[in-house]
Amino acid sequence: MREITKLQSAVDKAYQNFRHDNSGANADYIPFLAQIDSQLCALSIVTVQGDVITAGDTQYRFALESISKVCTLALALEDYDANTIQEKIGATPTGLPFNSVMALELHGEKPLSPLVNAGAMSAASIIKAQSIEERWQRILAIQQKLGSKDIYLSDELNQSEQTTNFHNRGIAWLLYSAGYLYCDTMEACDVYTRQCSTLVTTVELATMGATIASGGKNPITQEQVLKPDNCTRILAEMTMEGMYDSSGDWAYTVGLPSKSGVGGGILTIIPGVMAIAAFSPPLDTVGNSVRGQKMITSVAKELDYNLYKCI
Structure with missing residues (x-):
């Protein structure tokens, strides 16, 4: 229970600190995305044990992209x-x-x-x-x-x-x-x-990530969806190319496999532990959610997760 409290605290802090950040703009080259309310913001964690921690507009369905x-x-x-x-x-x-x-x-x-x-x-x-x-x-x-x-x-x-x-x-x-x-x-x-063009919530997105984090076993349904070895390959691909042109900077500063979408979602995976999913429509010039990046970075640092940390 203490661990869940710690996770909820980190999520609440990140959400409250960045939910009103007005940087960035919705993707406008897809008409559907241009009209989404830019104030929407959500953050969720799903652990490999199936614990769910949320803050914000976590029932809102957004484009997976x-x-x-x-x-x-x-x-x-x-x-x-x-x-x-x-x-x-x-x-x-x-x-x-x-x-x-x-x-x-x-x-x-x-x-x-x-x-x-x-x-x-x-x-x-x-x-x-x-x-x-x-x-x-x-x-x-x-x-x-x-x-x-x-x-x-x-x-x-x-x-x-x-x-x-x-x-x-x-x-x-x-x-x-x-x-x-x-x-x-x-x-x-x-x-x-x-x-x-499918629609997901941040909880569903975090569940996707938690399934990969747990070696292919969905922590909610308990179904073995993927072979464990394939999850290793997916995480490598996410590290190399998951955050568009800023993938290298993201690995350097955050150090966790992630994938973004121009619908405003970002999925970050901590292998063997959990996944973090963020959503907010305004994007930076590369195509990554501005609030999403800041919220996930905050949670990762608050919980001290980085794959490249040596001690």
Whole structure:
């Protein structure tokens, strides 16, 4: 009970200190995201024992966006193996923005990382399926198994994204031309867009992270969702590319595997211990939630968690 009190204190402190920070702005290139209330703010922890600690607007459902890439990577690793995913998609930071075409041009059209848009479409395309609907349903199912059965596709958000995803369609054709897309080109782009258009709460997002933190066992449902070895690979990918262009700075200052999304969510994982999930729509210039970064940094420092700490 003392540990739970300590966690709640750290969450409450971070939430109260940063909930009114007015820095950043909502993503405006996706109409649905531009209209979200910028004052929304939430912070949650789920431990590997299944304890849930929350503060703020934790019942609000927000767009999973790029954090969905973690779930699809997890499914791809389950369908194949780490070596196959490394060979067919990659496991190296691109050093360029998450939607960069130049990154493909510089590396022979290989996407390098499943946590950038090109690699995420490649990962969606490699999922074992006989049809577009089977591919989509398997990706939705892994999100639900990792987080909660209540995660669902927002038709409004999906429509908003599908009608503005021309850049991603171009990336998909480049992948196809180089042999790094493993299903129909527009099918891959369509399914990738859908996976980004699901809605989650911070508790569900933290549950996703806690499932990975516990070696693939969902601490709420007790289902073994992933193989433990695959969780190790996921955490490595999150460390290298999870926070867009500021992934290196994040590793340097916070030292924990994380993944952000332009919907305002951030997921941070402390292996073997717990996951922290934050949500607030205003983003910095890179695409990471401003309040989310500050809240998670505060909690990590308050609880003294950093993977690179030696003593």
